[in-house]
């Protein structure tokens with residue numbers, strides 16, 4: 001089983017590296033192999049030790065390859081982090097061609113001009129998403145190719161990353177022996193397989209609740225319109241629990257994942273659970289109510305005015321304008337998260353399970369795999385449809401000409 005339809009996605013999270021290999025059959029992803037492990041070479045999403053990270057990447061991809069019974073050479077790399085931001089940019093060019101018709105070259109030129117407006121040389125643009133073209137001041141054009149024009153303008157949304165951060169991540173992947181096919185913002189990859197067309201058209205926010213970070217992407221009129229990261233996530237809940245109940249972080253993570261609820265109101269039946277203190281021997285009991293109180297304290301920090309809510313308000317994104325919110329990432333698996341977010345932010349909220357994916361339930365039914373799976377489907381060349389060369393049309397024209405010559 002080889003072929004171009006087999007793809008691999010690799011994501012370097014705040015503590016775990018995830019890899020998935022899948023076969024793309026039509027609209028569907030068939031998961032063939034996967035692996036996810038913690039990596040000591042990464043802390044809070046930043047590479048602190050290149051050799052250790054290289055070793056982990058190699059091991060994780062090889063494990064995924066073994067499960068998939070397929071070797072891969074290329075990966076789509078999912079990136080995220082505090083070093084990534086997004087901005088609208090504008091560019092304009094004069095159409096110089098003799099027939100004064102917008103061609104592939106003019107579209108390419110105006111998009112390049114929009115990319116060159118990045119604030120400083122330490123940054124790299126990873127996505128340029130055209131929002132609209134203006135042909136001689138006529139707004140709202142989605143594909144200007146073939147139109148008569150003297151001037152061509154474009155409004156784009158650029159996703160900008162710190163170049164040195166990307167270089168270090170790419171270096172690790174390449175040293176591990178793999179080539180990077182494309183570098184994709186994880187939130188865009190998740191959006192690819194989780195957002196409905198109506199959600200993107202009418203407005204929605206996609207929140208990825210990870211270990212150290214939460215990433216919020218805002219979509220409207222069919223595309224991404226804003227993105228920000230906040231340095232707070234589900235690992236902070238783990239740390240809070242460990243501190244409060246005086247346990248190891250491993251024990252606190254177990255308690256959170258097995259017995260945690262977003263709020264006390266979500267506890268189906270009050271009770272106590274046995275815990276092991278940090279010495280690894282002393283046993284004790286804590287109530288579910290106390291655990292969920294610690295959890296809601298941290299959630300208020302993540303989603304409140306000093307966190308996501310404050311940032312959304314600053315961007316003037318509110319539930320009157322944006323109907324829905326979709327949650328992905330391991331942190332959204334706490335029972336009651338949808339209700340919590342609905343109450344705190346006011347959006348209609350749902351969990352973003354990967355759509356159109358088949359295979360092991362540990363991946364396809366798990367919201368922490370959504371963005372990695374999306375990497376397999378995200379096609380960078382579709383970001384600017386006007387830049388895809390009309391290969392098919394040429395062939396058809398040839399056929400018509402051939403038929404004409406026949407009769």
Ligand SMILES: Nc1ncnc2c1ncn2[C@@H]1O[C@H](COP(=O)(O)OP(=O)(O)OP(=O)(O)O)[C@@H](O)[C@H]1O
Pocket residue numbers: 012013014015016045208209210211212213214233234235236238253256257258260328329330331332333334335368
């Ligand atoms: N069942 C669960 N209930 C609650 N939290 C969970 C559950 N499963 C995993 N988590 C938490 O989700 C977090 C990891 O999520 P995820 O795998 O999306 O993070 P990541 O991508 O590595 O991190 P980041 O996006 O911050 O770089 C951890 O804090 C983990 O404890």
Ligand SMILES: [Mg+2]
Pocket residue numbers: 013014208209210211329
């Ligand atoms: Mg993540």
